[in-house]
Amino acid sequence: DAGVTQSPTHLIKTRGQQVTLRCSPKSGHDTVSWYQQALGQGPQFIFQYYEEEERQRGNFPDRFSGHQFPNYSSELNVNALLLGDSALYLCASSLRYGTGELFFGEGSRLTVL
């Protein structure tokens, strides 16, 4: 049973560019959440997708957007990259009507130069 998979694992961008990160949830899961983890800090919630709609959002600007596809996979897009966007981006999947456990992928490490 494949767990949560994310791609790419590492990438380097320059300020002002745009990036797209991808996530495939654990088999059977229908909800995808995205988290940003800066170095030395705990993960911070970006947003959550269910039934192809954004259901909740954390304190992140509109430069951060996402999408969920009919197969439950998801993308995170970040526009106009800033140096401060350098972080590990984590995708987590869960069951909407389960008991709330999140299953995380290994993350995508983004470096903005």
Add this chain to the structure above:
Amino acid sequence: DAKTTQPPSMDCAEGRAANLPCNHSTISGNEYVYWYRQIHSQGPQYIIHGLKNNETNEMASLIITEDRKSSTLILPHATLRDTAVYYCIVSLGNFNKFYFGSGTKLNVKP
């Protein structure tokens, strides 16, 4: 979501029990307590969760006080591979974002 307070770091000898405390004094009646851990540069790993009663699984035990204002995660026989940052989170679960905080860095020493 209620926020939690955890010590920034703890040491534990290999083979001994590791007891990680968490305070969540503002927890509401329908919020669960979740524990996750994160080994360096990996994604967080689910450990255990509970509402009121103590819980045990193959990884750990979770002890929740009767007033639910604090809890303790117990790793019964810590190994070097248990060295990680441990996060205590309170959340409604479904439909809810998780607030991770800074966690406790557990150092298991030989």
